[in-house]
Amino acid sequence: MSNTTQATNAALMARRRAAIPRGVGQSHEVFITKGENAEVWDVEGRRYIDFAGGIAVLNTGHRHPEIIAAVKDQLDHYTHTCFQVLAYEPYVELAERINALAPGNFDKKTFFLSSGAEAVENAIKIARAHTKRSGVIAFTSGYHGRTMMTLGLTGKVVPYKVGFGPFPGEIFHAQFPNALHGVSVDDALASVETIFKNDIEANRVAAIIVEPVQGEGGFNVAPFDFLQRLRALCDQHGILLIADEIQTGAGRTGTWFAIEQSGVAPDLITMAKSMAGGFPISAVVGRAEVMDAPAPGGLGGTYAGSPLGCAAALAVLEIFEKEKLLQRSQALGQRLTRRLQTLAAKHSVIADVRGLGAMVALELCKNGDAHQPDADLTKRLCAEATKQGLILLSCGTYGNVVRILVPLTASDAIVDEGLDMLEAALATALQA
Ligand code: PMP
Numbered sequence: 001m002s003n004t005t006q007a008t009n010a011a012l013m014a015r016r017r018a019a020i021p022r023g024v025g026q027s028h029e030v031f032i033t034k035g036e037n038a039e040v041w042d043v044e045g046r047r048y049i050d051f052a053g054g055i056a057v058l059n060t061g062h063r064h065p066e067i068i069a070a071v072k073d074q075l076d077h078y079t080h081t082c083f084q085v086l087a088y089e090p091y092v093e094l095a096e097r098i099n100a101l102a103p104g105n106f107d108k109k110t111f112f113l114s115s116g117a118e119a120v121e122n123a124i125k126i127a128r129a130h131t132k133r134s135g136v137i138a139f140t141s142g143y144h145g146r147t148m149m150t151l152g153l154t155g156k157v158v159p160y161k162v163g164f165g166p167f168p169g170e171i172f173h174a175q176f177p178n179a180l181h182g183v184s185v186d187d188a189l190a191s192v193e194t195i196f197k198n199d200i201e202a203n204r205v206a207a208i209i210v211e212p213v214q215g216e217g218g219f220n221v222a223p224f225d226f227l228q229r230l231r232a233l234c235d236q237h238g239i240l241l242i243a244d245e246i247q248t249g250a251g252r253t254g255t256w257f258a259i260e261q262s263g264v265a266p267d268l269i270t271m272a273k274s275m276a277g278g279f280p281i282s283a284v285v286g287r288a289e290v291m292d293a294p295a296p297g298g299l300g301g302t303y304a305g306s307p308l309g310c311a312a313a314l315a316v317l318e319i320f321e322k323e324k325l326l327q328r329s330q331a332l333g334q335r336l337t338r339r340l341q342t343l344a345a346k347h348s349v350i351a352d353v354r355g356l357g358a359m360v361a362l363e364l365c366k367n368g369d370a371h372q373p374d375a376d377l378t379k380r381l382c383a384e385a386t387k388q389g390l391i392l393l394s395c396g397t398y399g400n401v402v403r404i405l406v407p408l409t410a411s412d413a414i415v416d417e418g419l420d421m422l423e424a425a426l427a428t429a430l431q432a
Contacts, residue, residue, distance in 0.1 A: 007043050009030055009044060012031045028386050030048070038415075038418075039062070047389060049414055049417060051391055056247045056274060059329075059407060060316055067277045069315075071311055077307075080307065083300070088307055090310035102269055103260045105265070106287055108288055110284065111299055114303050116282050117144070119270040120242075122284050123286075127240045129294045130289075130290045138210075139188075140176050141156055142155040142173075143155075143215055143217055144244055148168060155217070185225055192233060205239045210227070211247065212259045221356050224263070230264075243266040244269075249275060254333060257271075258356055267290055325409070328358075329358040332415065333357040336404055350365075351370035361395070363396065378394045385425040388425050389421060392425075
């Protein structure tokens with residue numbers, strides 16, 4: 001009944017606090033009743049522009065009419081069989097479509113799950129089954145999910161890992177390149193070699209998993225030559241390269257997969273979030289012979305690849321073609337970057353404006369020094385933005401990065417209005 005009561009945000013927050021564990025965080029004390037493309041309305045009737053997109057899930061916006069129509073049609077036929085019990089064509093068709101989209105001049109296979117973490121878990125299972133090796137290398141500041149294996153892979157302790165260990169063994173962290181903070185591509189690759197020296201021999205490493213642009217870690221873009229050299233290092237040692245495209249995928253960066261832009265073809269790719277425009281489904285796509293390593297029955301899940309998720313994801317692919325959303329992603333990225341760079345020229349607290357395609361962020365610092373992260377200002381900016389009517393999200397190892405994940409379907413007018421609010425919110429946050 002929550003969509004029809006006259007509740008206030010404050011009253012609902014009180015109920016939430018009493019009924020739901022505090023571990024389920026909430027960045028904004030806002031309860032919504034309606035979302036449409038890049039706008040949402042709360043229980044008090046206030047309108048907000050949504051630059052968060054449900055954390056990178058809404059590249060096609062809230063309730064895209066074609067996704068809603070596809071899901072409604074699916075509802076009228078069947079909603080659940082469990083694909084391993086009774087199969088259905090949309091699952092197969094979606095796998096075929098994703099196999100054709102994934103980079104690499106080799107045969108591919110795809111299967112589906114429900115969440116991003118589940119996709120990463122399964123990519124590691126497949127890599128171990130194929131290579132018969134156990135080690136996995138991930139990167140500092142990386143984020144891969146909240147299950148035990150994916151938390152082990154995640155390279156940020158607070159708040160994700162605190163109190164939850166031990167995590168599975170044989171996981172090692174190499175340094176992610178970060179020019180702004182003094183980690184060169186050479187340093188990052190040397191840190192992988194250091195793992196081979198100090199921790200585990202290369203021929204016991206099954207996979208290296210990398211985000212082409214780190215999401216939760218702060219929108220740190222992996223330089224293309226880093227990805228290319230990582231690919232070469234993997235080839236040298238028979239290690240599989242896994243691209244975690246859960247946040248970067250589905251066109252966010254201007255190509256369907258971000259890694260396409262580097263020319264690198266990973267052995268496995270994980271995806272989720274925006275692939276189905278707000279419906280829960282995730283995928284692992286990869287080299288056919290690698291994907292076939294687990295024996296029959298080794299992969300799956302009750303809800304994995306649900307008919308509703310498949311129908312929504314097929315609609316998303318149609319929308320991308322029809323509305324030319326990859327080009328839109330590039331244009332939107334340029335628009336956001338231009339405006340944020342103008343803002344950065346005015347405010348020395350903005351240490352960096354960066355991104356790939358429409359995956360854009362600004363990093364905030366104290367005293368014009370990039371090495372003094374300003375998490376407090378970031379918090380104040382996000383809170384002020386909410387007051388202005390703009391939903392912003394922070395990220396970054398030091399909580400000092402503001403990321404923009406506005407729907408690609410948002411009009412320029414809405415994007416500009418949101419950016420005006422961001423600018424006003426920053427001015428107020430700086431005075432506080
Ligand atoms: N990998 C990456 C790169 C992510 O950004 C996320 C979610 N933020 C995940 C994995 C986990 O996805 P989920 O929350 O759907 O389990």
